[in-house]
Amino acid sequence: MSTPQQASNPERRVDLDWVRILAFGLLIFYHVGMLYVSWGFHIKSEHRLTWLEPVMLVLNPWRLSLLFLVSGVASRFMLRKVRLAAFVRARSMRLLIPLIFGMLVIVPPQSYLQIVESLGYPAGFADYYLHHYLAFSAQFCPNPCIVQPTWNHLWFVVYLWVYTMALAGVLSLWPTAADRIGDKLAAALTGPWLLLPCLLFAAWRLFLSPIFPSTHALFGDWYNHADYATAFLIGFLLARQDRVWHDIERQRWVALALGAACFTAFILIYAGWFPRSLMLRWFAGSVYGCYQWIAMVAVLGFARRHLTADGPVRRYLTDAIFPYYIVHQTAIIVIAHALRDSGLSAGSEAAIVIAGTALTCLVSYEVARRIGWLRPLFGLRMEPRSTAGVARQQPA
Template sequence: MSKPEIFPTPERRIDLDWVRIGAFGLLIFYHVGMLYVSWGFHIKSEHRLTWLEPLMLVLNPWRLSLLFLVSGVATRFMLDKFTLPAFAGARTARLLVPLIFGMLVIVPPQSYDQIRESLGYPAGFLDFYVRHYLAFGSEFCPQPCIVLPTWNHLWFVVYLWVYTMALAVVLWLWPAAADRLGSKLATALAGPGILVLPCVLFVSWRVFLFPAFPSTHALFGDWYNHADYATAFLIGFLLAKQPRVWSELERQRWLAFAAAIGLFATFMLFRGGFGVASWLPPRWCVSAAYGCYQWLAMAAVLGHARRWLTADGPLRRYLTEAIFPYYIVHQTAIIMIAHALRDRGLPAGVEAAIVIGGTVLTCAATYEIVRRINLLRPLFGLRMAGGGTARAARQQPA
């Protein structure tokens, strides 16, 4: 088989590497927080820390959309490296191999611990895995009624692959789409438009789609999330090579930050039933504040990152490769450690510190082992060591 044609590597966006590292890193703390808040999660701690919820709501509207936006930028630059067929093949291998491996090996302990805590499942893991996890259908209904096998937190990989393949089809039919639409979008977003126009989209999805299609991460029927995440992905993809837009984001970073603070405060007031306009449905007020805050927070992060996060070095290079294996492993580590600590009578702070520390150590140890064993690397989203293709593209984000 001939090697895919490779083109010269474009200059890296170091700032966006740091944004991606930070956004994925926040997942560990966010998912640990899910053990303690009132919202649903696979397992729960005995402790409830309601003061965490406002802090988590600061992140909740934009953290995942930001990851899709950065992935869109990375996708645009990757297209300069590969031919379109080679690009589609590389993305499929990079995303679907870890997904399948994760669903069969990494995720099952999460479901096992969930069933043990919710239903007191008496048998061992192997019995659960053979009899239930590989059932390919709904199990333990009506409560909690899990469709097994499941991808749990790996839904992000599924959605990213779907958007990438859909984009590849569009570019196959219309090769000039990226440059033409990117230029038009950059013109539309000139000046104040960079802060205003994307808000309109995110508000619209929240107002009109979210009530009918609440978040499921089940791929099919998850139309609000698709509108939200695909919009962010396309914004990143189309604007990746529009330097005037990134300069404008940097220039307006403090305005975006101040506006985001104001919108978040407004969202929290509306969410609590205060200050809702009498001539609008309360849900519309909450959704409008949420959607606008979502974009302004992303704009503030991107603008400040472009201004300040430009330093390169060994740490950035190490984390750029490490963060995807960390992502694959982190939630299983959190759930298994938290389950092992349940009923130990530990204070909430001690318990959370052990979960966070144990998760980071598990992720780090997994990565250090995997990156040294060539056959394991593709299972965790890493390219095989050695070879021109791997060396040329080794540091491309997932």
């Protein structure tokens, strides 16, 4: 049985809008958490919260893959309305303009403050920007070296554009590929075979991750490419396969239980509860990869069943979330640096960083959406928003 949202408006996947909104929203909290865990980040708080790592690991394996999957679905719906050439132009404008703007304006404070805190850079931001940031070299090496200019958190935009262009290239040579391959994939994922993509994600984790650690540098980042491109393609190919989406909704509780089991097994190994061995590493990689796909199935299934409410909040956030994403990490790093040596507790510091970041995102979006020439710089359509425009909008 289809939900009211799918039945009344098959051209609009409100549930996936909400998934995208919530996933990007969680990204703000996740990146605030990166200030306090042992994993590498651009700057670090003086506080360490070891209990936070297992909590963040609940999200870490699948949060970005899910965004690529949703982007694949959105791309398929867009191609139903425009020709391939228009699709390529629209996606390039929507992604490359904010990428270039972000690299030139939004990201530089992140690199500057990282160098200040890691290497004690003595000069001001203007000196750094004019003499170093635009030098197209790796002049600072806080481990790893910072190649400048950089895209930092905007790597997602780069990867999404590359996958989109590669897909467009295939479709230009084989226009019926999406329908033909999508039909075969949907038939292969019938019933319990819905979990079959686990094998792909587990294979990438086992065979590519040890050789190609995550860099987000585009070239040589083959594990991440295999992971994210797979999710993007699955979303694109299955976007119009209603039977598969029905199965995803129907098996949401099974996916939740299996995902919990996989995550429990992985976290016990991660925490060192068992002696290290080659077989154990293989098992850990397998359950990690399976957890990636199963968690996405669970999220998508529960979203399709429950996140069907539409209204002004959904429309506002669907438009706002990409500008929020562009701004959020710079806000986190600037605010966290300003609070350094403040003597605040971890809880107070984190609360200020979260609140300040949310306010910065809100103000940035409200300003950008009201000024015509700023809109494309923040990933918004050139024309002012209208009711019709909102209705036609698809997720980035």
